[in-house]
Amino acid sequence: MKIKDLEKFSDAEKIALAEELWDSVSKKDIELTTDIKKELDHRLKQVAEEKTEYYTWNEVKNHLKKVR
DSSP: OOGGGGGGSOHHHHHHHHHHHHHHSOGGGOOOOHHHHHHHHHHHHHHHTTOOOOOOHHHHHHHHHHHO
16 A cells, blocks of 8 residues: 555544554564653653643644744
């Protein structure tokens, strides 16, 4: 399948296809460096301790518009 063939699918169908593709990736074959594992552990700890700030998608978009 070529990327241009995706135009014939609806957005919902594209999302379903993306989910299927993602689920087909073997998670055991994904290698993380020690630094990435350390950062992920740090972020999970921050969430567990309720020290994480969350932003809406609109807040993120507005911030990106300002810094560009």
